[in-house]
Amino acid sequence: MSDFQTIIGLEVHVELLTESKMFCCCSTKFGKQPNTQVCPVCLGLPGALPVVNEKAIELGIKTAVATNCKINQEFIFVRKSYFYPDLPKNFQISQYREPLAVNGYLDVNGKKIGIARIHLEEDTGKLLHDEKTGNWSYIDFNRSGIPLMEIVTKPEISNPEEAEDFLRKLKQILLYIGVSDCIMEEGSLRCDANISIKKATDLQLGTKVEVKNMNSFRSVRRALAFEQERMIEILKKGESIVQETRLWNEQMQVTEGMRTKEEAHDYRYFPEPDLLPFRISPETIKRISLEIGELPDERKKRFQQDYGLSSYDSEVLTAEKSVSDYFETALSYYRQPKQIANMIQTELLGLLKESHTRIEETKVKPEFLARIVEMIDNKIISSTAGKMVLREIFASGMDPETIVREKNLIQISDTQEIETIIQEILSEHSQAVSDYKAGKMQALGFLVGQVMKKSKNKANPTVVKQILEKKLTAMINKTEEK
Ligand SMILES: [Zn+2]
Structure with missing residues (x-):
């Protein structure tokens, strides 16, 4: 293994959380009847004119700021021409040489992984293949025109585990700043990967293979690990690697060759004539930066400093913004960070996980949890009884004092x-x-x-x-x- 060096780059597509599509007013809501959220613009009818959704640009800028990118104060949209049934215009409005932002990075486990570019584009329609007969394919254009953001890393990821960690970190940040819901099952976050292997002593990069069709972060790691091993085997035999696109087969846990890339696609990029160049003033960037608020790493540091929590506890509590918000709300009712943190971590998170409930939905309001902890601290109830009360609220939503009274849980210190x-x-x-x-x-x-x-x-x-x-x-x- 040490004779070879793995180099991975990721392309992440994220659907932005806007009400309407990128270039028209159609709704972006997921899961509606096919072709009910369409209009002449997103159906690509002749003569329909696009109008840019400013909210999408704003969300793009937020992402660029949060990932330390340099924002181009002037950028344009281009037409990327290709034919595919899910693309009725025969071109996709995208960005090429002058994207929204370039040259950022994310800190992943103490290593800076570069982000080459962030650009905005429109999503395509969705093909549904009739699996019974295999004779038909249907097209749903509800997805056509949904604002899409592409985040491309530099080839600086050195192993499959790091690729997974990068994606988790990116998703965490995107959720914190609220630009996407990042639900991979619904396709609002998708990831393709490029991987190449070279001898550690070689200066030049090895031949690149593109891996697609991964539908979870774990499959990204597994697909890359499979590909890494496959490519090293080939090199060990003295053979050469074919530049190609391979698809991850989740069931078989293997990658399979799809098509050989003889040459780069000629997309005939040219400026979109129906849209003017975009200019963003420094004031706008400043205003949007201020809206971002605290990012997970900053919050984690603050939890350690302000509340004296351990690095591990702070990590757990800031992994999701909703959990850290819950923690701080509970603290506003009873300021004992360690005890509150402990109750959330050892009891509440477990109950949420078991029942597949999100913390925003739980009946255990932050003030309820705070009051349980306070009763334990004041020796009104034992800690065992406290946990019981929490479970009871989780199920019934009753307030803690009523449960303590009704279940006769007041601690005997007599x-x-x-x-x-x-x-x-x-x-x-x-x-x-x-x-x-x-x-x-x-x-x-x-x-x-x-x-x-x-x-x-x-x-x-x-x-x-x-x-x-x-x-x-x-x-x-x-x-x-x-
Ligand atoms: Zn439309």
């Missing part, structure tokens, strides 16, 4: 009451008592557990342990005196 229970447990479990006397310290843990159980988790465990130890020691001394 020593008299606890002593009575302990006395019962000691007489019921004479074996454990003898074990303890014989020096088996784990018997104490068992007895504490029994007391807690009998008290329905309402006894204060610290008090239970203190009293138990005192009583047992007294019993041992008594035996020795005899």
Whole structure:
């Protein structure tokens, strides 16, 4: 492996979160009846004129700022000409030499991975093949004209894992700044990859292979790992790699050759005559930059500094913007960062994951979680009872105080009451008592557990342990005196 060097570049297509399409007013809503969101512009009818959706440009600028790109203050749209049934105009309005932004980077695991360019274009229609007969294909033009942003990395990714990490980081940022919903299953985020392998000593890059048809970040990693191995095998045999496009077969977990690229496509790019060059003033860029707000890395750092959270905890809490917003809202009700963070991480996130619920949808409002933590801190309920209350709210949405009252969960710290229970447990479990006397310290843990159980988790465990130890020691001394 060390004899060879892998070089990967990614092309990511992202559908932008606009209400209307790139060059017309049609809706961009996903999942509607085919061909119900169309008009002369996105159907490519002769004479229809495009009008640029400014919101899409704004979202593009946001992305460029968040990925450290240089924004071209003047850019143009071009026609990219090719024929395909999903492209009724026979050209796609895109960008070429003067894209929206160039030369940025993302910090991935401490390494800067360059972004060559970000450009805006329109999506194509969608072909649906009749799999029963294989004789027909249908076209849905609802997708035609949806604003699409292409983000192209420099060939600076050195292995499949890094490619996956880059994509996760990019998606995290795009979700933070709200430019796309990045749902790969619905096609709002798509990724193609270029991979080449060269001998570590070679100066020139190896022959490039393009890999397509990956529908999750994991398949991107797996497809690239498969391709890396396939290409190294070829080079080891002294054969040469064919420049081609290969498709990832998810079922078989292999890549398959699709077509050989004899020469680069001639797309005959030329300026779109129906659109004027675009100019963006520095003031506009400044205004949009201010709207972006805190990015995940900054937020993570702030969580460590302001709340004293560990690097790991901050990472978990800032992985998604919605989770970090939830955390900070809960804090505004009860300012104990560590306890609040702990309750979210150990309990709430697990419940959300199990039930495939998003944190925005949960019935456990941030103030409810804060109040549970406060009750535990004030020793009104035990931490075990606290978790129970959280699960109960998760299911019913009732407020924590009602649950504590109705389920009779108020912690017993009254020593008299606890002593009575302990006395019962000691007489019921004479074996454990003898074990303890014989020096088996784990018997104490068992007895504490029994007391807690009998008290329905309402006894204060610290008090239970203190009293138990005192009583047992007294019993041992008594035996020795005899
Ligand atoms: Zn339209």
